[in-house]
Amino acid sequence: MEISKQEIETTIKQLLVEDLQADPAVIAKADRSTPLLGRGIGLDSVEALRLSLGLENRFEIQIPDADLTVELFSSLGALTDYVYRKAAARKEPV
Amino acid sequence: MIRTFPELFMQITETYAVRPAIVSDGRTLPFGELRERVLILAAELARRGIRPGTRVGVLLRNSPEFVIAYWAALVSGAIAVPLNDHYQQNEILYFIDECELSLILTDESYRALCESVLPQAKTHCDILVSESWDVLNFDSSWQPPTIDANSPVMFQFSSGSTGRPKRIARNHTQLLWELDALKNTLGLRPEDRFLGVAPFSHVNGLMRSMLASFRAGASLYPVAHFDRHRVAGLIEQEQLTVFIAVPFMFIVLAETRFDPAPKFGLRWCISASAPLPLKYNRLFHDKFGIYIRQLYGSTETGTMSVNLSDDITDTLDSVGAPLPEIEFAIVNDNAQRVETGMVGQVIVSSPGAIRGYDGLPELNAQVFRDGFFFTGDLGRLDEEGRLYLQGRLKFLINKSGFKIDPREVESVLEEHPGVDKVAVVGVATSYGDEKVKAVIVRRGPCTEVELAEFCRGKIADFKIPSVFEFLEEMPTSPTGKIRRALLTQ
Numbered sequence: 001m002e003i004s005k006q007e008i009e010t011t012i013k014q015l016l017v018e019d020l021q022a023d024p025a026v027i028a029k030a031d032r033s034t035p036l037l038g039r040g041i042g043l044d045s046v047e048a049l050r051l052s053l054g055l056e057n058r059f060e061i062q063i064p065d066a067d068l069t070v071e072l073f074s075s076l077g078a079l080t081d082y083v084y085r086k087a088a089a090r091k092e093p094v
Numbered sequence: 095m096i097r098t099f100p101e102l103f104m105q106i107t108e109t110y111a112v113r114p115a116i117v118s119d120g121r122t123l124p125f126g127e128l129r130e131r132v133l134i135l136a137a138e139l140a141r142r143g144i145r146p147g148t149r150v151g152v153l154l155r156n157s158p159e160f161v162i163a164y165w166a167a168l169v170s171g172a173i174a175v176p177l178n179d180h181y182q183q184n185e186i187l188y189f190i191d192e193c194e195l196s197l198i199l200t201d202e203s204y205r206a207l208c209e210s211v212l213p214q215a216k217t218h219c220d221i222l223v224s225e226s227w228d229v230l231n232f233d234s235s236w237q238p239p240t241i242d243a244n245s246p247v248m249f250q251f252s253s254g255s256t257g258r259p260k261r262i263a264r265n266h267t268q269l270l271w272e273l274d275a276l277k278n279t280l281g282l283r284p285e286d287r288f289l290g291v292a293p294f295s296h297v298n299g300l301m302r303s304m305l306a307s308f309r310a311g312a313s314l315y316p317v318a319h320f321d322r323h324r325v326a327g328l329i330e331q332e333q334l335t336v337f338i339a340v341p342f343m344f345i346v347l348a349e350t351r352f353d354p355a356p357k358f359g360l361r362w363c364i365s366a367s368a369p370l371p372l373k374y375n376r377l378f379h380d381k382f383g384i385y386i387r388q389l390y391g392s393t394e395t396g397t398m399s400v401n402l403s404d405d406i407t408d409t410l411d412s413v414g415a416p417l418p419e420i421e422f423a424i425v426n427d428n429a430q431r432v433e434t435g436m437v438g439q440v441i442v443s444s445p446g447a448i449r450g451y452d453g454l455p456e457l458n459a460q461v462f463r464d465g466f467f468f469t470g471d472l473g474r475l476d477e478e479g480r481l482y483l484q485g486r487l488k489f490l491i492n493k494s495g496f497k498i499d500p501r502e503v504e505s506v507l508e509e510h511p512g513v514d515k516v517a518v519v520g521v522a523t524s525y526g527d528e529k530v531k532a533v534i535v536r537r538g539p540c541t542e543v544e545l546a547e548f549c550r551g552k553i554a555d556f557k558i559p560s561v562f563e564f565l566e567e568m569p570t571s572p573t574g575k576i577r578r579a580l581l582t583q
Contacts, residue, residue: 010116018524019525020523021192021521021529023561038546038547042542042546042560042561043560044555044556044560045555046342046493046494046527046556046559047529047560049346050525053346053349053350055351056285056351056374056436057349057351060351061351062351063352064323065322065324067417
């Protein structure tokens with residue numbers, strides 16, 4: 001079954017609260033434009049890597065370290081779209 | 095008998111001249127060539143006026159150049175000062191002034207940072223970038239100066255208690271003792287291949303990877319950035335045997351989806367600088383077939399213990415029994431020893447420990463007593479003398495192995511016009527690390543975004559709070575002390 005972007009966004013929010021102890025009130029208000037680093041959710045580089053590990057395991061994808069850039073975490077939407085593309089590519093027949 | 099680091103350098107590089115000292119980006123630097131490159135740079139340092147006791151900073155990422163710079167400083171007789179490459183302008187300036195640095199060995203990527211602070215330094219300090227070392231000529235007439243074994247090898251810094259890092263000056267005798275203890279305890283040998291991924295600017299990476307591999311005549315594979323796929327690939331392809339790092343790196347490798355999983359031939363995986371949660375140790379073992387051994391050390395004492403127990407599955411959470419000649423004791427609030435199994439403060443006596451901090455007599459009277467260093471860590475000993483750490487007395491924050499003094503962060507935030515009172519604490523995360531949290535009582539308008547931005551550039555990024563909480567008033571004890579334990583929720 002195809003995973004929707006909404007499901008991915010919900011999972012990211014869930015990981016932020018459960019694994020990274022982000023403030024649930026802040027996460028509830030976050031939308032696609034909310035930055036994940038610094039000014040937004042406030043993740044640092046260690047936490048961003050933790051979040052990507054959670055996403056790799058949840059969606060059975062691999063994120064190359066070269067993709068772990070500031071742009072990837074520039075917004076909740078940017079990360080959602082990236083995971084969506086990775087998950088879709090995984091489903092393509094070989 | 096080897097008495098000083100320059101003597102160690104000359105002996106090891108002669109004995110193992112044709113063996114690989116450093117392997118990086120497919121290039122191998124044998125000990126004999128390392129010797130030549132270090133002596134060339136050391137002679138240049140001497141030509142520039144570096145003498146025994148002069149202070150030389152090293153601001154480089156893990157690389158062959160870091161190893162060459164560090165050894166050249168020591169061989170020239172200087173006191174080396176490794177600088178964390180996350181440091182910002184204020185921090186670099188602080189260390190230049192505090193250590194009276196005459197020279198910083200660095201590379202082009204840090205030139206602008208260094209040049210922006212040098213004019214503000216109290217004493218004259220130059221930089222010498224690694225890109226210029228290759229054109230230096232070998233001066234065969236130059237000889238390393240003779241050095242007193244009781245003089246400092248390097249200055250390192252420990253966070254806590256004072257709001258500013260405390261300077262620690264371990265001498266040649268103390269550091270050589272620790273390297274010998276590590277070599278003997280771990281059975282290190284010239285055939286070993288070390289991963290050098292923990293930062294060499296920090297005591298863990300410096301002593302237990304860079305210098306321990308050198309002491310054993312083994313090979314070092316320096317890695318500048320922790321890239322999990324590259325690190326796993328390197329360990330597998332080069333069949334590395336020793337991997338000493340911080341919990342964060344082991345946790346990330348344990349959790350990463352590798353397809354297929356790399357096959358490691360490691361002899362030792364050792365984690366230091368922070369506790370490693372059991373579940374990640376088991377996960378790492380399930381994936382790579384080896385348990386991670388926990389090591390306990392501090393900048394003041396060097397390595398104190400490592401858990402090499404045969405019954406590792408039953409003692410995974412222990413940091414092990416003390417190294418030979420080291421003694422642990424557990425004491426209560428009155429500095430009296432408690433019964434085996436009871437929790438109290440860990441105190442340690444070690445030939446590798448300093449006897450006090452420079453210029454802090456009052457603090458020294460509290461924490462260096464009767465030949466023991468009072469670590470501020472809480473722990474208990476089992477019947478076999480193994481230590482189990484249980485938290486700490488001091489309010490230090492441990493961020494991926496970097497210790498942060500809350501006072502330093504508080505003093506930055508206090509400067510913001512909107513802040514009346516501030517307390518900075520560590521908040522435990524589910525993966526055994528800590529987040530930096532600032533609790534603020536406002537004087538005027540300020541938001542968490544503004545406060546985080548206010549810190550940027552003044553302190554290293556890893557010290558900037560990622561969580562802010564705003565309160566009407568700060569919880570205090572009857573004696574007026576901030577009740578920090580209440581703030582860590």
